[in-house]
Amino acid sequence: MNIISIVNGKINKLDLNSELEFDEKNICINTISNSKLYLEIIGDENVKINILVKNDTTLKIFNYSKLEHCSLDFNIVQNENSKLTMNCMFNSNDSKINSLVNLNGKNSIIEYNSSCLGETKKKLRINHNYSNTNSIVKSYAVSDNENINFDIEEFVPKNSVNCNLSQASKIITIKDNKCMIKPILLIDEKDVNASHSSVISPISESDLLYIRSRGIKLEDAKKLLINGFLIGNLSLNEDEKNILLEKDIFRR
Amino acid sequence: MLKIKKLNVSIEDKEILKNFNLNINEGEVHVIMGPNGVGKSTLSKVLIGDKNYKINDGKISYYNEDLLKLEVDERSRKGIFVAYQLPSEIEGVNNIDFLKSAIKARSDKQINLFKFANDIEKLSKDLKLKENMLYRNINAGFSGGEKKKNEILQMRLLKPKLVILDEIDSGLDVDSLRIVCDNVLEYIKENPKTSLIIITHYPRILEYIKPDYVHIMKNGCIVKTGDYSLALEIEKEGFEKISTNIIKENI
Ligand SMILES: Nc1ncnc2c1ncn2[C@@H]1O[C@H](COP(=O)(O)OP(=O)(O)O)[C@@H](O)[C@H]1O
Ligand SMILES: [Mg+2]
Numbered sequence: 047m048n049i050i051s052i053v054n055g056k057i058n059k060l061d062l063n064s065e066l067e068f069d070e071k072n073i074c075i076n077t078i079s080n081s082k083l084y085l086e087i088i089g090d091e092n093v094k095i096n097i098l099v100k101n102d103t104t105l106k107i108f109n110y111s112k113l114e115h116c117s118l119d120f121n122i123v124q125n126e127n128s129k130l131t132m133n134c135m136f137n138s139n140d141s142k143i144n145s146l147v148n149l150n151g152k153n154s155i156i157e158y159n160s161s162c163l164g165e166t167k168k169k170l171r172i173n174h175n176y177s178n179t180n181s182i183v184k185s186y187a188v189s190d191n192e193n194i195n196f197d198i199e200e201f202v203p204k205n206s207v208n209c210n211l212s213q214a215s216k217i218i219t220i221k222d223n224k225c226m227i228k229p230i231l232l233i234d235e236k237d238v239n240a241s242h243s244s245v246i247s248p249i250s251e252s253d254l255l256y257i258r259s260r261g262i263k264l265e266d267a268k269k270l271l272i273n274g275f276l277i278g279n280l281s282l283n284e285d286e287k288n289i290l291l292e293k294d295i296f297r298r
Numbered sequence: 299m300l301k302i303k304k305l306n307v308s309i310e311d312k313e314i315l316k317n318f319n320l321n322i323n324e325g326e327v328h329v330i331m332g333p334n335g336v337g338k339s340t341l342s343k344v345l346i347g348d349k350n351y352k353i354n355d356g357k358i359s360y361y362n363e364d365l366l367k368l369e370v371d372e373r374s375r376k377g378i379f380v381a382y383q384l385p386s387e388i389e390g391v392n393n394i395d396f397l398k399s400a401i402k403a404r405s406d407k408q409i410n411l412f413k414f415a416n417d418i419e420k421l422s423k424d425l426k427l428k429e430n431m432l433y434r435n436i437n438a439g440f441s442g443g444e445k446k447k448n449e450i451l452q453m454r455l456l457k458p459k460l461v462i463l464d465e466i467d468s469g470l471d472v473d474s475l476r477i478v479c480d481n482v483l484e485y486i487k488e489n490p491k492t493s494l495i496i497i498t499h500y501p502r503i504l505e506y507i508k509p510d511y512v513h514i515m516k517n518g519c520i521v522k523t524g525d526y527s528l529a530l531e532i533e534k535e536g537f538e539k540i541s542t543n544i545i546k547e548n549i
Binding site: 252253255256257258259260261262263264266267270271273274275276277278279 | 346347348369370371373374375380382385386388389390391392395396399400403404435436452456
């Protein structure tokens with residue numbers, strides 16, 4: 047697998063094969079052929095990452111970010127018949143995560159799954175600039191004592207026909223706090239399929255009870271449920287899951 | 299091992315259990331029968347410590363300890379196990395991680411992963427559960443029967459002293475019922491001091507697991523106690539007949 051690790055705004059580790067083209071100065075990642083990338087971003091410096099998924103290529107990104115009072119920007123462009131899958135775990139302390147996606151070619155697909163923990167403002171904008179473009183966005187978060195804001199906006203201009211948009215957002219709150227989900231669908235074309243769901247709810251008491259009734263202590267039961275919610279809802283393989291479990295994200 | 303005395307329980311200001319009494323000794327099999335809504339599942343929830351059910355009065359002692367003072371997870375670690383009538387489906391948490399945590403919670407020592415894997419494999423074979431179920435989310439997308447088998451797998455793994463089977467037989471086909479009962483019997487054979495409360499509507503399960511006592515519940519408490527033959531009588535006559543007899547007896 048390809049690896050890019052950025053710590054405090056600087057490249058810390060780089061291990062890339064010929065599937066990807068990388069411009070270190072501007073942090074630009076371009077696909078040459080189908081590839082997988084582990085992207086790790088840690089620290090308190092603002093980081094901007096540019097991604098181009100070229101015609102007829104797929105890119106699967108598994109991202110772990112631990113952000114302290116900073117912003118992380120993704121600027122993503124996808125060409126015809128491209129597919130980008132993002133599985134992101136954002137461990138954020140008062141940080142902003144902005145993603146701009148331009149689907150600039152027919153049949154381009156983005157699948158954007160993310161899980162957030164901690165004070166976060168997350169903004170995502172997807173522009174369906176061409177026909178037959180698809181987006182599947184799943185945004186999850188757990189708020190212990192922090193405020194979490196999701197702003198998920200998608201735009202379909204006139205003449206971008208037969209686009210599919212699907213958004214699902216869910217935030218679990220542990221204590222009373224202010225969380226907000228804003229799903230915005232700006233659609234200027236009739237021939238489109240769009241759906242969205244937004245849920246903000248406390249941790250399930252009946253789930254907790256079931257787990258505790260097998261002898262697992264309250265704190266461990268919560269941890270199991272929260273890790274399960276955050277990690278289990280990303281589409282990761284066992285190795286990738288273990289990378290996150292080792293980070294022990296819940297005990298921050 | 300278990301003494302329930304004058305227990306009064308309500309939920310949302312509705313009294314469910316009224317003056318409920320029951321004593322159970324080690325190694326005994328008790329059956330509780332009764333019409334829908336009489337409070338059978340309430341009893342199992344109260345025994346495990348579900349805080350939604352309010353205890354207004356009464357005492358439960360378990361091995362001479364005040365059970366009502368213990369938290370849910372403590373009760374489990376001290377050997378109480380409920381196989382739920384409707385087990386929860388939990389998204390995101392896979393069965394194996396859950397079972398591992400449950401085993402870990404019972405010991406200060408590091409869990410022996412090799413033994414754990416062997417135990418789990420053997421138990422799922424005994425229960426004829428597909429092995430991939432262990433790696434799926436807890437009960438997510440399981441059929442009714444698979445959920446019940448998963449409860450029994452947990453029972454055998456966690457080795458409880460007091461087992462409450464809440465309608466374990468509902469939603470099971472004949473073959474699955476036999477498998478579940480064989481597993482319960484195997485467990486009791488290995489752990490003969492285990493006490494069992496079987497909550498059921500049908501005497502069919504009792505053809506496999508022979509009860510020491512059969513109790514009939516009505517209006518929030520036990521109104522009649524007998525042996526296996528009482529269960530057969532209920533099947534033939536229904537609860538209504540039995541209750542009229544009792545009213546006459548009381549007069
Ligand atoms: N969580 C609950 N909230 C409100 N009412 C409940 C709840 N659980 C049980 N009840 C009510 O309590 C009564 C007893 O229920 P239950 O113990 O499940 O009966 P059984 O298992 O004997 O069929 C029923 O009338 C039921 O509607
Ligand atoms: Mg019931």
